[in-house]
Amino acid sequence: MFYIYCPYCGEHREEEEFHPKGQAHIERPKEPEACSDEEWGNYLFFRNNPRGVHHEMWVHAVGCRKFFNVTRHTVSYEILETYKMGEQPTITADSQKQPREAAAVSHQEGVRA
C-alpha cells in the first residue's frame, strides 16, 4: 500500500484516500482546430508507459480534493517525490540514472560515498 505525501495537506496519507489520474504534464493543444488527426489522436490516446520513472497525476479524493503530481518508479513502485500542479519534477528518468550508476560504481570499488 502506498503512503503518499500530499503537497497541499503537507501530510502522508494512505493510498485509499487518493486516486491515480494518469500521466502528468499533458498540455492541451492551444489550437485544437488546427491539429492534424495524428496530433489530436496523440493528445487523446497516446500516453507514456515507461518501465521506470513515471510522472503521473493523483487526486487527494477524500482529503483536500486537489490534484498534484507524483514521480514514481513503475517497477519498484517507489514514490520518488510529490509536487504541486504547475511545478516541474526535480527527479526524472535522466537524473535518476546518474546517481544509480555512481552508486553502482562506488559499490564495486568498495568506496564509501
Added chain:
Amino acid sequence: MQRYSGFGLVKHALSHHENWERQWRNPTPKKQYDVIIVGGGGHGLATAYYLAKEFGVKNVAVIEKGWLGGGNTARNTTIVRSNYLWDESAALYEHAMKLWEGLSQDLNYNVMFSQRGVLNLGHTLQDMRDIQRRVNANRLNGIDGEVLDTKGVQALVPIMDCSKNARYPVMGASWQPRAGVARHDAVAWGYARGADAHGVDILQQTEVTGFKIRDGRIYGVHTNRGDIEAKTVGCVTAGNSGVLANMGGFQLPLESHPLQALVSEPIKPILDTVVMSNHVHGYISQSDKGDLVIGAGIDGYNGYGQRGSYPTVEHTLQAIVEMFPIFSRVRMNRQWGGIVDTCPDACPIISKTPVKGLFFNCGWGTGGFKATPGSGHVFAASLAKGEMHPIAEPFSMFRFHSGALIDEHGAAGVAH
C-alpha cells in the same frame, strides 16, 4: 508427436509412466526463420501453431524471455465468453469461441474447456437496459444469449443473495450458456506441443533486446542468444508491448496496469457456473480442483511489477461476500498479479506497424485469455499473407488517429 489416448495411458501404465516423450524440444536458435513470434504465451503459441498447421509456414521461431505461459496466460481467471456488443469484437471473440469448442480434439490435448455458462449480473435499471441491448446484439450476430430476471438467476445460482435487502439487489443477468472456463496452462502447453510437432522452434530463456530495421523494414531481432533473422516478426508480448514498440521506434496507445486474482482453499463443489458483476465489481467461478477463483480489478496506476495492491483485493472480496454471504468465512490461499496492456477503447490491437514486416498483437487488456485461439488464428493468417485477416482488420493501431474506435468499454459486461 506421440498422440495421447486412453489406450496410450494403459500402455504407459505398464512401464510406470516413465517413458512418455517430452512434449516439445528445446532447440538451439537457427540463424534464420521465415517468421519470428516474440512472446511465448497463449496467443503467441497459438499464432505459431496455426501458422505451421493451417498456413503452411513451418520455419517459425517463438522467442520467450522466461518460460512458456508464465505471464498472463497463467495468471488469468480462465473465463471464456463471446457476448460482446459491437460487431467487430463479437466476430473476433465468437471466432475464438468456435475454435474453443473443438480445441481439445484439434490439439489432442485436454484443455478442460467446460461450457458451464457465464452470468453477467445487472444491479440497476441501466444495467438491465444495457444487458437487453447487448443480448439482442449478440443474437443478431448469431451468439447465444438470454436475459434472465432475478428468479432465473436465483434458480441457476441458489447460493447467491438475490434478496431485495442486498445493498445492490440483483435485478437480473445476461446468460451465455456456451461460455465457460478452460484450463489456462493446458492451453499454452497444448499449443506449444502442437506447434513443436509441426516443426516450430520454441526458444525459451531468450530475450529480444532490439529489432534489426533497415530502410523502414524489419529483417531480424537481437536477442541475448545472438541475432536471429526473419523478414516477418509478430510481437505478442502483452504488458511489455509498449517497451518493444519503443525498440521499433514508435508508440502504442497502451498503458500497463497490474491486474490481480486470487484463489481460496479448495472446497466441495458449490458453484457450477461463472458469475460476473460489473457493478459491485467481482467475478467468481470454482475450479475443478475446488478452489474459488476470484478476479479483482486493475490498479488504477501504471505498473510493471507483477503484483497488485491490497485495497483492490479488499474491495473485490467485499463484492464477493456481498453477492455470496455464504463465502464470508472461506480462506484465501494465493493471490497474484499480472501486467495487462490496456487500450483506450478496451479492444485489442492486431495490426501492421510503421515498420514493414513488423506486426503487433497486443492491447488485450483484462480479457485476452478467452480470445487465445481466435487471436492466434487471425494473427497467423495475417502474418502468412502479409495482409490483415478481415476479422483483424478493424483492430488496427491506426484507428486511434482515424477515430474508428471500437468502444467496447463497459458495454460488453467487461468487468473493468
